Amino acid sequence: MSEPAEGEPILEVRDLTKYYPLTQGILFKKQVGAVKAVDGVSFDLRKGETLGIVGESGCGKSTVAKMLVNLEHPTSGTIRYKGEDISHLSPRALKSVRRNIQMVFQDPYTSLNPRMTVGDIIGEPFDIHPEVAPKGSRRGKVRELLDVVGLNPEYINRYPHQFSGGQRQRIGIARGLALKPEVIVADEPVSALDVSVQAQVINLMERLQDEFGLSYAFIAHDLSIVRHISDRVAVMYLGKIVELGSDEEIYEHATHPYTQALLSAVPVPDPTAREEAARIILQGDVPSPANPPSGCTFRTRCWKAQPRCAQEVPLLIVPPHLEKYGPPVAHPSACFFAEELNAGTP
Numbered sequence: 635m636s637e638p639a640e641g642e643p644i645l646e647v648r649d650l651t652k653y654y655p656l657t658q659g660i661l662f663k664k665q666v667g668a669v670k671a672v673d674g675v676s677f678d679l680r681k682g683e684t685l686g687i688v689g690e691s692g693c694g695k696s697t698v699a700k701m702l703v704n705l706e707h708p709t710s711g712t713i714r715y716k717g718e719d720i721s722h723l724s725p726r727a728l729k730s731v732r733r734n735i736q737m738v739f740q741d742p743y744t745s746l747n748p749r750m751t752v753g754d755i756i757g758e759p760f761d762i763h764p765e766v767a768p769k770g771s772r773r774g775k776v777r778e779l780l781d782v783v784g785l786n787p788e789y790i791n792r793y794p795h796q797f798s799g800g801q802r803q804r805i806g807i808a809r810g811l812a813l814k815p816e817v818i819v820a821d822e823p824v825s826a827l828d829v830s831v832q833a834q835v836i837n838l839m840e841r842l843q844d845e846f847g848l849s850y851a852f853i854a855h856d857l858s859i860v861r862h863i864s865d866r867v868a869v870m871y872l873g874k875i876v877e878l879g880s881d882e883e884i885y886e887h888a889t890h891p892y893t894q895a896l897l898s899a900v901p902v903p904d905p906t907a908r909e910e911a912a913r914i915i916l917q918g919d920v921p922s923p924a925n926p927p928s929g930c931t932f933r934t935r936c937w938k939a940q941p942r943c944a945q946e947v948p949l950l951i952v953p954p955h956l957e958k959y960g961p962p963v964a965h966p967s968a969c970f971f972a973e974e975l976n977a978g979t980p
């Protein structure tokens with residue numbers, strides 16, 4: 635396994651799907667359909683970068699996260715870590731790979747066991763990987779980790795309820811760092827926190843990224859949360875990535891109607907700019923992933939939809955009619971009529 639250089643892919647995800655069977659009957663369960671939670675997702679996570687993964691509730695973000703850390707098994711597709719397919723490894727080989735890909739969870743209030751001390755919570759990964767911290771050294775390592783995430787090492791014997799939400803998320807991050815991973819999959823790590831605390835936790839994560847050379851898959855339902863931290867952003871809708879690009883491509887030159895709608899929902903700090911920016915209000919709810927619309931799954935809420943959108947599935951490619959403009963306008967966008975907003979033609 636060769637070491638990827640900075641900027642080279644550390645994770646390569648290809649055509650990943652997760653279908654949950656829908657069953658009927660109590661005694662004799664019969665499959666009557668499937669929830670297409672993730673439906674053909676491909677992206678790279680490059681060494682040292684932060685990839686933001688954004689989309690409304692139910693679009694499959696957590697399911698992608700769980701497959702990356704092997705809490706869920708893909709229905710099909712592959713996840714390669716440093717070139718090796720980890721979606722089909724033996725349990726033993728998997729154990730050593732899993733060490734390198736850790737998860738930080740959404741809700742600091744429920745993801746920490748209330749009956750364990752902070753020292754035991756942060757040190758728990760050492761039970762599975764004793765080679766990282768031999769028995770006698772564990773408390774010292776946990777104290778170091780508390781210090782690294784900005785908590786007083788003297789708090790080692792306290793319980794989760796004795797901390798604030800922001801502090802608990804720091805505990806979750808310390809636990810995620812315990813095994814010295816290379817990749818952290820953070821599933822809405824700040825969504826449950828107050829806005830002022832969100833910034834502190836994001837700053838901490840950025841500092842840790844620089845210090846330890848981490849790669850982040852950073853999940854959020856709101857484009858504004860990941861703006862500051864992301865190098866690239868993937869926008870998901872109903873189990874698929876609909877637009878993928880650098881922060882400049884997504885925030886300044888979005889071409890997919892769904893991304894444009896999400897961006898127009900983001901508050902603009904400058905009041906004069908706010909008046910000028912036309913708001914796009916998304917009509918209706920996200921359709922059920924058990925019965926997604928034909929063709930482009932966004933078409934039931936898209937103000938630009940044409941008959942073609944019901945018949946063909948748009949692929950996540952650089953739209954051919956935008957190729958001539960080059961980046962940042964030309965970047966992958968799964969829309970037949972992709973164009974910059976208010977641009978007429980870019």
Ligand SMILES: Nc1ncnc2c1ncn2[C@@H]1O[C@H](COP(=O)(O)OP(=O)(O)OP(=O)(O)O)[C@@H](O)[C@H]1O
Nearest residue numbers: 654669671690691692693694695696697698855923
């Ligand atoms: N174990 C499961 N069995 C059946 N359906 C599931 C299961 N887990 C998730 N789903 C469905 O898969 C879809 C994607 O769920 P997922 O949790 O990945 O969404 P999400 O983008 O993380 O949403 P949120 O922003 O609310 O966390 C949803 O429709 C959900 O109901």
Ligand code: SF4
Nearest residue numbers: 930933936943969970
């Ligand atoms: S392909 Fe059609 S329905 Fe889908 S986003 Fe583009 S214009 Fe809208």
Ligand SMILES: [Mg+2]
Nearest residue numbers: 695696697821
């Ligand atoms: Mg989720």
